[in-house]
Amino acid sequence: MKLPRFGVEEWLNVNEKSAIYDIAGVSIKALTMEELFDLAGLDKEVFFAQLLKKKMDYGWIEGSPEFKTQVASLYKNMPVDNILQTNGATGATMLSLYALIEPEDHVISMYPTYQQLYDIPKSLGADVDLWEIEEDKNWLPDLDQLRRLIRPNTKMICINNANNPTGALMDAAYLEELVAIAKEVDAYIFSDEIYRSFDQPAPSIVDLYEKGIAVNSLSKTYSIPGIRVGWVASNTEVADILRDYRDYTMICAGVFDDMVATLVLENKETILKRNRQILEENLALMDAWIAKEPKASWIRPASVSTSFVKLDVNRPIEDFASELLQDYGVLVVPGNRFDKESHVRIGYCCDKDVLEKGLEKLSKFLNKY
Structure with missing residues (x-):
């Protein structure tokens, strides 16, 4: 590799x-801890009093129940058990691709995008086709080009919605057409959803497709990159596969990080x-x-x-x-x-x-x- x-x-x-x-x-301008407490209406002395009584053990391996409940609520019908806490979205992406991609699999990745989405599959021996974004299509890739790239053995289509670096967004109609293409060959759609549009939020891929896999974190939209907490949301079958591989890649995000992440999500609005x-x-x-x-x-x-x-x-x-x-x-x-x-x-x-x-x-x- x-x-x-x-x-x-x-x-x-x-x-x-x-x-x-x-x-x-x-990232959107990072919050200080003081700013977070002010936005949450929380007395910092109360938070730190709770922290001082916390044992600095491994904590909840997959994320605390409170954290997982908050994350699951971001989706329409996501079971809490299908949320796995990770070390940022980068950790979620690494886990998902490492667990699901094997040598000689065919992967199609949006390009350019965050480099993990195409270079990790390549490193695992996959045959990777690049699905290029087009400036004259407002930096979206052409769905007809995807139809030309798709194969009967395509294992996964990787997207980043909204796109890094362009900020281009696949809307609901576009995503539904993408899902229809993936269904033809029973391919996964892996979606890095770390960038949220404030004017026209798109649905998560896991709300549109049973074989959708969504990763996200608190780094960009929620302004807390410093705690390095992310997650992956998927169907039950995929979540169980990821659990097995996750034991090889991380144990937990940490007690303090989970506390802060939960506080952020409880006050997300x-x-x-x-x-x-x-x-x-x-x-x-x-x-x-x-x-x-x-x-x-x-x-x-x-x-x-x-x-x-x-x-x-x-x-x-x-x-x-x-x-x-x-x-x-x-x-x-x-x-x-x-x-x-x-x-x-x-x-x-x-x-x-x-x-x-x-x-x-x-x-x-x-x-x-």
């Missing part, structure tokens, strides 16, 4: 701590209200910047926290991004890390001041030559 370097994560790992204006990350406001205000700033910056254009994201901006530059985009960081302190993700030149990923749901200054300096650099 050999894996290539993880393009986006490698770029961020090397560069994010040196940035002054980080507009590369695609309040947190989502806060995050909607951040997204809407910052998206308006992005709209205004795109309108006045002649060297930048985009296909507007579907009110999710990631965007993919085309820049009018006549040099390799990674060279441009490296110099932008070095000279102006602005961090973006160069599009070549998603196999797309002339584009950068901008995470615009950061501090408003960081976004405004970052875009100002990006414009200054764009117009330097």
Whole structure:
């Protein structure tokens, strides 16, 4: 099992701590613990009094009943037992692909997307076809192209909805057609659903298809990437398979992490209200910047926290991004890390001041030559 370097994560790992204006990350502005307590209306002394009495053992291996109940409520008819807690959505994805994909399986993956979705199956010996997103289709892949790629032995179709890096969203009608195609060959649909659209939320794949597998976490939409808690939701048969493999990949997420994750989900509506406001205000700033910056254009994201901006530059985009960081302190993700030149990923749901200054300096650099 050999894996290539993880393009986006490698770029961020090397560069994010040196940035002054980080507009590369695609989480919605992370909460402090104090902010979380305020939003939850919880006296922090009460929380920490409970924590001080908690034994720091392994806790609930698959996630506490309270956590699993909260997650199950995000779906229409998901049994609590079919929710498995993981180490972020990355852990959920690794678990699902490791458990279900075998050598010579045929896998179709949306591309570009988060690199796990196609490179992990390849590393496991699967035959992977890339189902490419298309700019002239608002960054969605063509369903007719999927029909040409599908085979009688296709094991799994991997999607990321909404898409990273573009913010493009497969709506309910699109997903229903996708499900119909998958049903023809009895293929799984694996869906990374970590990015929520605040204007037009799409249904989860597990609410549309018995062989749908959904992964998510608290990192992006819920603004708590620091606790590294995610989950996978699936049918009972798949959940039982994942349990067997999960014992080899992790034991538990941790007592403290589970407590915080449960608190977040118990107060999700309040947190989502806060995050909607951040997204809407910052998206308006992005709209205004795109309108006045002649060297930048985009296909507007579907009110999710990631965007993919085309820049009018006549040099390799990674060279441009490296110099932008070095000279102006602005961090973006160069599009070549998603196999797309002339584009950068901008995470615009950061501090408003960081976004405004970052875009100002990006414009200054764009117009330097």
